[in-house]
Amino acid sequence: MKILLAEDDSMLGDGLRAGLRQLGFQVDWVRDGVAAERELACGDYAAAVLDLGLPLKDGIDVLQAVRASKITTPVLVLTARDAVPDRIRGLDLGADDYVVKPVDLHELGARLRSLVRRAHGQMQDVLRCGAVLLEPSARRVSLNDEPVALSTREFDLLHVLMLNADRVLSREQLEQQLYSWGYEVESNAIEVHIHHLRRKLQPDLIQTVRGIGYTVQRGSAPASAST
Amino acid sequence: MRTGRRLKSLQARLLAPLLGLLTVVWLGAAVMIWFDASHELDELLDGHLAQAAALLVMQQANPHAHDSAQDAPSLQKYPPSLHKYASDVVFQVFHEGRLVLSSTNAGTVPISRKEQGFSTVRLADDDQWRVFATRGAEHDVQVYVGEQTESRDSILLAVLQWVLLPLVIALPLLALVGWWAVRQGLAPLRHLSRVLAQRRPQAMEPLVVPDLSTEMVPVVQALNGLFERIEQMLVSERRFTADAAHELRTPIAAIRAQAQVALGAGHDAAQRDHALQFTLAGCDRATHLVEQLLTLARLEAAPASAADAVARVDLSALARRVAADLAPTALARGQTLQLEAPTACRVAGDEALIGVLVRNLVDNALRYSPNQAQVWVSVAMESGQAVLRVQDSGAGMTEPEMARLGERFYRVLGSDQPGSGLGWSIVKRIATVFGAQVQVSRSERLGGLAVTVRWPR
Numbered sequence: 001m002k003i004l005l006a007e008d009d010s011m012l013g014d015g016l017r018a019g020l021r022q023l024g025f026q027v028d029w030v031r032d033g034v035a036a037e038r039e040l041a042c043g044d045y046a047a048a049v050l051d052l053g054l055p056l057k058d059g060i061d062v063l064q065a066v067r068a069s070k071i072t073t074p075v076l077v078l079t080a081r082d083a084v085p086d087r088i089r090g091l092d093l094g095a096d097d098y099v100v101k102p103v104d105l106h107e108l109g110a111r112l113r114s115l116v117r118r119a120h121g122q123m124q125d126v127l128r129c130g131a132v133l134l135e136p137s138a139r140r141v142s143l144n145d146e147p148v149a150l151s152t153r154e155f156d157l158l159h160v161l162m163l164n165a166d167r168v169l170s171r172e173q174l175e176q177q178l179y180s181w182g183y184e185v186e187s188n189a190i191e192v193h194i195h196h197l198r199r200k201l202q203p204d205l206i207q208t209v210r211g212i213g214y215t216v217q218r219g220s221a222p223a224s225a226s227t
Numbered sequence: 228m229r230t231g232r233r234l235k236s237l238q239a240r241l242l243a244p245l246l247g248l249l250t251v252v253w254l255g256a257a258v259m260i261w262f263d264a265s266h267e268l269d270e271l272l273d274g275h276l277a278q279a280a281a282l283l284v285m286q287q288a289n290p291h292a293h294d295s296a297q298d299a300p301s302l303q304k305y306p307p308s309l310h311k312y313a314s315d316v317v318f319q320v321f322h323e324g325r326l327v328l329s330s331t332n333a334g335t336v337p338i339s340r341k342e343q344g345f346s347t348v349r350l351a352d353d354d355q356w357r358v359f360a361t362r363g364a365e366h367d368v369q370v371y372v373g374e375q376t377e378s379r380d381s382i383l384l385a386v387l388q389w390v391l392l393p394l395v396i397a398l399p400l401l402a403l404v405g406w407w408a409v410r411q412g413l414a415p416l417r418h419l420s421r422v423l424a425q426r427r428p429q430a431m432e433p434l435v436v437p438d439l440s441t442e443m444v445p446v447v448q449a450l451n452g453l454f455e456r457i458e459q460m461l462v463s464e465r466r467f468t469a470d471a472a473h474e475l476r477t478p479i480a481a482i483r484a485q486a487q488v489a490l491g492a493g494h495d496a497a498q499r500d501h502a503l504q505f506t507l508a509g510c511d512r513a514t515h516l517v518e519q520l521l522t523l524a525r526l527e528a529a530p531a532s533a534a535d536a537v538a539r540v541d542l543s544a545l546a547r548r549v550a551a552d553l554a555p556t557a558l559a560r561g562q563t564l565q566l567e568a569p570t571a572c573r574v575a576g577d578e579a580l581i582g583v584l585v586r587n588l589v590d591n592a593l594r595y596s597p598n599q600a601q602v603w604v605s606v607a608m609e610s611g612q613a614v615l616r617v618q619d620s621g622a623g624m625t626e627p628e629m630a631r632l633g634e635r636f637y638r639v640l641g642s643d644q645p646g647s648g649l650g651w652s653i654v655k656r657i658a659t660v661f662g663a664q665v666q667v668s669r670s671e672r673l674g675g676l677a678v679t680v681r682w683p684r
Contacts, residue, residue: 009477009478009481011478011481011485011505011508011509011512012477012478012480012481012484014481014485014505015481015483015484015485015487015488015502015505016484018484018485018488018498018501018502019484019487019488019491022488022491022492023491080473080474080476080477080480081473082473082476100476101476101477101479101480102476102479102480102482102483102484103480103483103484104483104487105483105484105487105488105491106487
């Protein structure tokens with residue numbers, strides 16, 4: 001899951017980025033409001049962590065502009081402004097969650113997962129496609145209740161596909177959602193990961209739609225004996 | 228205390244002099260009336276006596292005018308009481324030494340030893356009499372006319388009685404009316420004190436007292452002005468506390484995040500070390516912020532009149548000390564810190580506070596300038612004024628940024644340095660305390676920011 005982090009404080013930003021990465025998030029970090037708005041407008045983020053006291057453009061203004069241009073990326077406002085009117089204003093202007101500093105990293109992670117889940121219409125933390133069960137918080141995948149060991153990338157790829165079950169995602173979309181800045185994505189990386197997932201789980205779990213991309217069908221892939 | 232001995236009640240203070248003055252004036256008027264009236268009365272009555280005597284002399288000089296006149300006049304006694312006031316009058320007429328005419332109450336001896344003019348005598352009845360004596364033109368007739376002085380006094384007393392009686396009645400009446408009027412007049416004051424007593428301590432809205440007397444208006448206005456100033460102070464205090472808490476949240480959040488990263492680093496020693504380094508740096512930053520906050524709080528609590536009793540501080544020596552303290556920090560970042568303070572330069576001020584000011588300025592210059600930058604500190608006398616200049620070769624500031632300097636917690640955008648945003652507030656506050664002026668401009672020498680502090684002569 002790729003998260004946009006907008007925080008001007010270098011020490012806090014560094015800590016949040018490292019902490020969220022430890023929790024399995026991909027994190028892009030911007031330090032001012034203008035960059036935050038630009039990235040939200042064009043980047044493909046599962047969610048954003050937005051500080052309100054941002055240089056160049058205040059977080060509230062960023063939020064307003066982003067919502068005005070119909071961008072629905074879930075936004076978690078992380079701020080030192082704890083007054084109730086501030087919270088109300090933040091939430092009313094389109095924030096999906098409002099957290100006052102300091103925050104526990106695990107709680108922040110859980111809130112982000114919850115935001116992403118809700119954004120995809122999921123009620124529960126676990127995602128299920130036939131015999132495949134994915135638990136985002138524990139970063140665990142099981143097939144027919146048997147745990148399956150996946151690499152970080154494989155897990156993230158499966159997570160994105162299952163979150164967007166019944167929808168076709170292009171290779172570019174998948175890359176956008178999987179890799180934060182600074183990663184050189186090899187041209188066939190997605191294909192390689194898909195291949196591994198099919199091998200480790202079920203061959204027909206992920207279907208290729210020729211010329212368009214990949215998809216996971218929620219109701220499909222009936223339980224079958226693993227290899 | 229002296230004031231304790233004076234009349235405390237406004238009513239007493241108002242009424243006592245008023246009634247006292249009234250009494251004195253009234254009594255003074257009575258005395259004047261007494262003297263004036265008795266003088267006039269004497270003139271009038273003496274005139275009557277003289278006239279009466281003249282009549283008697285004339286009558287005696289022309290005895291033929293009388294029907295009953297005989298060649299040898301004999302003593303005639305007038306009926307004893309023609310009128311009830313007749314007993315107050317006495318007269319004697321002597322003709323060639325013989326008593327020829329007299330009032331019944333007069334004896335046979337002349338009632339006065341004085342043969343001409345006025346005299347006051349005591350007669351047999353032991354009363355005082357005013358007597359006028361005169362002689363006829365041929366010196367053969369001697370006439371004495373007297374009048375009891377007591378009757379004069381009773382006239383005077385009757386007059387005075389009507390002067391003094393109203394005073395006796397009016398004084399208590401006036402006191403009562405005055406007391407009532409003052410009490411009525413002070414009613415708004417009592418109302419005001421009730422309103423004030425019932426006021427919540429945090430209530431800062433202006434007082435509204437209906438039917439205010441003109442004298443009370445300034446009091447209420449002054450009170451409302453005071454409330455307004457207190458409110459402003461409270462608001463700024465509250466904002467400061469809120470801002471301070473707010474500003475502490477970010478470093479604490481950073482410390483927490485970094486500590487959690489260190490905990491979760493597992494076998495990644497590099498990541499753990501990095502996070503722990505940042506945790507420590509975060510603690511240093513929070514400490515710095517707290518120290519700055521405390522300095523500012525102390526400064527704000529200190530009365531602005533701290534400048535009244537101050538020693539002279541050598542600015543050059545102080546700048547040298549601060550520069551020496553901060554030199555290692557500058558060296559670590561490859562910055563050049565230069566000091567130019569050739570002569571001692573004494574300014575009025577507290578050494579510790581001026582030290583904080585200089586340190587904040589130099590620290591700011593180093594902090595917000597890039598590595599390898601130059602910072603130049605100079606102390607000099609310019610047209611009698613002590614001037615401290617701190618210049619740097621950093622990025623400087625735009626006009627709006629300069630304008631916002633000194634707002635609490637305002638930090639220039641994009642600066643990565645862990646500043647508190649309070650340094651400027653502290654510098655400005657200290658400068659204000661000692662009457663120094665702070666100017667921010669572009670450094671002509673180094674191209675970055677130049678801060679000039681000018682002490683008054």
